[in-house]
Amino acid sequence: MIKLSSLKNDIPLPIRLFLGKALLFFIVWKLIYSVFFYDSEYLDHPLTTHVGEASAFVLNNLGSMSGFSSKREASSYAYEGSSFQNEVSVIYHHDKIILYIANVCNGLELMVLYIGFIVCMPSSFWRKTKYIILGVIILDATNILRCIGLIYLREYFHIYFDFAHHYLFKIMVYSATIALWVIYSRKIHLKNE
Template sequence: MKSITEYIRSPLTIFFIKVGLIYGGWEVLYQYVLLPDFWLDTWLSHAGVSLAAGSLSFLGWDIESTARFVCVVGNRGIEVQNGCNGLDLLGLYAGFIIAYPGSMNKRLYFLFGGLFFLFLANVFRITTFVLTNYYVPQYIDVYHEYSSFIIFYPIVLTLWYLWTENSDQQSFLSGAGFSSA
């Protein structure tokens, strides 16, 4: 039978401790550094709207946008508020990549590549909000409710899976590194 110290030293326990510390640190950083002046939230919202508007304009739609608002000309617009700019999901994704064991080079690749990909996914989401609001405005509330599940979560879960498969960590969950005695 395993002693309590063997459980505490297990890679899985260490992972959960890291996750707790990372998310606690993220919450403190967000609440006391990022939140008071909203600079990161504001940048993510404005950049997402700007890129979504540019993408739609490039594809031929006549678009109006200012700061957080974007719309097809002559139609009601959408506003990207701080809670809808993807920052919380970016933090969640980054926390897992940082906490899960692996080499630093691969970790940085997955971290920054994944964050960039998720940012682009949010631009796509904003773009689809504008089009949903234009073509089927009666479904905008339903789309707002479920678009994260449709767009973000499959991407995050796939990236996490790829990280666990490519992180050079052989026996993290299997317990192969522990004796059975």
């Protein structure tokens, strides 16, 4: 039988420190988000609106597609016998609804996860700041491209929409996050203290 104290000693100190910081960061974020930001949508509302507007803008201005617009609307849905209402960013193509972008799809959680990794790794303040800013911009652009891809599939290849929404584009977004982490981690040298 493996003893917990033996397992703890097998994990190098820098890894234990990183895991401890990451767990603490995750708990603090979840508490702050659920207490201050979830109901107010102070963070979600502008980010979801931005993703919708940017997706429509790119579709209208870069390529042969046009006639897209984005509006913030209330959406109702039922889940396990209860009805819920929340605001979503809705993408229209010539007054036909093409895509709903809910707050859970705005990329906020992924950005916080990315930032948490950077904050918990040892490095200089300026290097962390640079990677956080560039990484958040890249992740936001990746999420907008994901929405554009979903809109394109919904319009022209509807049969592939569900697969792309549930699997393909999630793999794309998470791969971008992991690639950013790998690039950041390359020049970090952990010392066993």
